[in-house]
Amino acid sequence: xxxxxxxxxxxxxxxxxxxxxxxxxxxxxxxxxxxxxxxxxxxxxxxxxxxxxxxxxxxxxxxxxxxxxxxxxxxxxxxxxxxxxxxxxxxxxxxxxxxxxxxxxxxxxxxxxxxxxxxxxxxxxxxxxxxxxxxxxxxxxxxxxxxxxxxxxxxxxxxxxxxxxxxxxxxxxxxxxxxxxxxxxxxxxxxxxxxxxxxxxxxxxxxxxxxxxxxxxxxxxxxxxxxxxxxxxxxxxxxxxxxxxxxxxxxxxxxxxxxxxxxxxxxxxxxxxxxxxxxxxxxxxxxxxxxxxxxxxxxxxxxxxxxxxxxxxxxxxxxxxxxxxxxxxxxxxxxxxxxxxxxxxxxxxxxxxxxxxxxxxxxxxxxxxxxxxxxxxxxxxxxxxxxxxxxxxxxxxxxxxxxxxxxxxxxxxxxxxxxxxxxxxxxxxxxxxxxxxxxxxxxxxxxxxxxxxxxxxxxxxxxxxxxxxxxxxxxxxxxxxxxxxxxxxxxxxxxxxxxxxxxxx
Numbered sequence: 482x483x484x485x486x487x488x489x490x491x492x493x494x495x496x497x498x499x500x501x502x503x504x505x506x507x508x509x510x511x512x513x514x515x516x517x518x519x520x521x522x523x524x525x526x527x528x529x530x531x532x533x534x535x536x537x538x539x540x541x542x543x544x545x546x547x548x549x550x551x552x553x554x555x556x557x558x559x560x561x562x563x564x565x566x567x568x569x570x571x572x573x574x575x576x577x578x579x580x581x582x583x584x585x586x587x588x589x590x591x592x593x594x595x596x597x598x599x600x601x602x603x604x605x606x607x608x609x610x611x612x613x614x615x616x617x618x619x620x621x622x623x624x625x626x627x628x629x630x631x632x633x634x635x636x637x638x639x640x641x642x643x644x645x646x647x648x649x650x651x652x653x654x655x656x657x658x659x660x661x662x663x664x665x666x667x668x669x670x671x672x673x674x675x676x677x678x679x680x681x682x683x684x685x686x687x688x689x690x691x692x693x694x695x696x697x698x699x700x701x702x703x704x705x706x707x708x709x710x711x712x713x714x715x716x717x718x719x720x721x722x723x724x725x726x727x728x729x730x731x732x733x734x735x736x737x738x739x740x741x742x743x744x745x746x747x748x749x750x751x752x753x754x755x756x757x758x759x760x761x762x763x764x765x766x767x768x769x770x771x772x773x774x775x776x777x778x779x780x781x782x783x784x785x786x787x788x789x790x791x792x793x794x795x796x797x798x799x800x801x802x803x804x805x806x807x808x809x810x811x812x813x814x815x816x817x818x819x820x821x822x823x824x825x826x827x828x829x830x831x832x833x834x835x836x837x838x839x840x841x842x843x844x845x846x847x848x849x850x851x852x853x854x855x856x857x858x859x860x861x862x863x864x865x866x867x868x869x870x871x872x873x874x875x876x877x878x879x880x881x882x883x884x885x886x887x888x889x890x891x892x893x894x895x896x897x898x899x900x901x902x903x904x905x906x907x908x909x910x911x912x913x914x915x916x917x918x919x920x921x922x923x924x925x926x927x928x929x930x931x932x933x934x935x936x937x938x939x940x941x942x943x944x945x946x947x948x949x950x951x952x953x954x955x956x957x958x959x960x961x962x963x964x965x966x967x968x969x970x971x972x973x974x975x976x977x978x979x980x981x982x983x984x985x986x
Contacts, residue, residue, distance in 0.1 A: 482812060483544065483583035487537040490819060491844045496585050497882035500536050502907055504528060504885075505914055509677030511685055511907045516632040517587045531890065540589035544582035548572050550596040555783045557603050558739040567783035569797060573805045575717040576769060577776040579812060588772055591632030595773045598625040598639045599749060603742045605654075616659040623663030627670025634674075635753060635773060640667065642749030650744065688903065700762045708761045708768070715768035716775050719804040720782075727781025736784050743781065750774035819844050824961030827931065836931030836964035846929075846956040847887035850966050854888050854927065857952045857968050866951075867923055867970060872897040872915075874924045874971060876937040878906040884927055897924065899941055920976035925951075926969040946973030 555567030629636030875881035
């Protein structure tokens with residue numbers, strides 16, 4: 482099912498962006514640590530396989546490893562049946578079973594290292610400090626936690642949870658030389674992130690802190706309820722209820738297995754969940770931010786199901802059958818809405834913003850746009866309306882990566898970013914690796930109406946002496962217009978002023 486989805490759907494905005502990051506490997510990027518870009522570079526065989534399946538293949542492989550790790554962790558907590566139920570719960574959750582399993586996100590490889598770290602912590606708790614394996618497990622945890630952070634900074638909550646647990650229940654662990662060696666290994670692994678941010682004035686964390694901690698004047702309960710519903714939906718309502726029941730039984734001491742180990746899981750997961758929910762009271766959050774923590778808590782309902790006399794002998798309890806059916810229903814609906822919904826879900830049905838705020842259009846129509854642009858470009862070259870190999874100007878990262886993947890690369894044209902770092906993100910620095918756009922040169926501008934911005938449009942055309950519309954073509958879905966593409970010729974670039982470090986700050 483994951484391979485089918487990954488093969489038949491165009492890349493989403495962020496997926497295309499992570500592919501763009503992989504075209505120029507770095508030790509860190511503006512938005513995230515580098516692991517997702519490295520993984521894409523690997524699964525596309527050094528960018529030679531230009532196909533959505535290979536871009537997403539790392540997510541599918543990581544998901545398979547995660548299901549196995551959930552089985553191992555559940556087995557360690559109780560028994561093999563608990564592991565089996567944990568694997569089923571993980572595989573049938575919306576977030577862990579599809580969102581990060583068939584589509585490539587930083588969470589995709591992170592869940593693999595996150596679960597491996599938790600499993601290692603469970604083994605550390607059970608080992609005697611004199612056991613020869615004890616030190617090796619601590620060192621392994623330092624490596625795995627570091628790799629988790631190299632996927633996404635949320636991985637620091639693994640260390641936070643481990644330190645808090647041992648501080649409360651077993652302080653002698655904090656005096657072990659292996660504990661400090663594990664910290665050292667993690668710091669070595671994540672040193673590229675630290676070095677990159679020192680070189681770039683910690684712009685990544687200033688940007689994300691502005692997003693996360695820019696609290697409004699008061700608590701917005703309406704927005705919180707909406708965002709809480711999105712978190713529940715992204716997990717799966719059945720799974721979320723099972724998690725709540727499992728955590729309740731664990732806190733009340735009714736899950737009479739692996740009490741110390743379950744405490745460790747709670748310490749590593751609940752702080753991330755609570756922080757996301759607190760931020761949601763004041764600001765916008767993304768539903769997948771708490772995904773690693775909620776997915777890890779699926780171990781608790783697995784224990785509950787395995788110790789429930791009614792479910793203990795069942796290969797797949799009824800509630801898990803419903804959960805699997807729900808996932809299948811969502812996947813089918815998602816596929817048909819993206820590919821076959823007549824027209825657009827947006828209230829914007831005409832004008833410059835047709836399809837605005839219709840998320841289903843992020844993954845629809847780009848291949849056709851690439852074919853149509855190729856025809857326009859060939860026609861312009863034949864008529865000497867444009868020079869050979871003109872750049873495609875982009876002003877924001879959201880549209881830039883789709884243009885690069887579906888239009889620029891097939892035609893053989895590069896993009897060029899015009900704008901500040903907060904609009905372009907990593908594209909701000911990617912200009913350094915491209916032929917510069919020189920004063921007086923011509924370029925193309927491609928605008929999908931569902932992502933149209935008057936501010937960006939005015940900014941770009943204002944940097945050129947003149948512009949003409951080369952083509953306006955509609956994109957149809959099931960016979961109805963869902964969006965339009967504007968292809969604009971830009972003439973006479975006025976030249977870029979140097980951007981100082983102070984301006985970046």
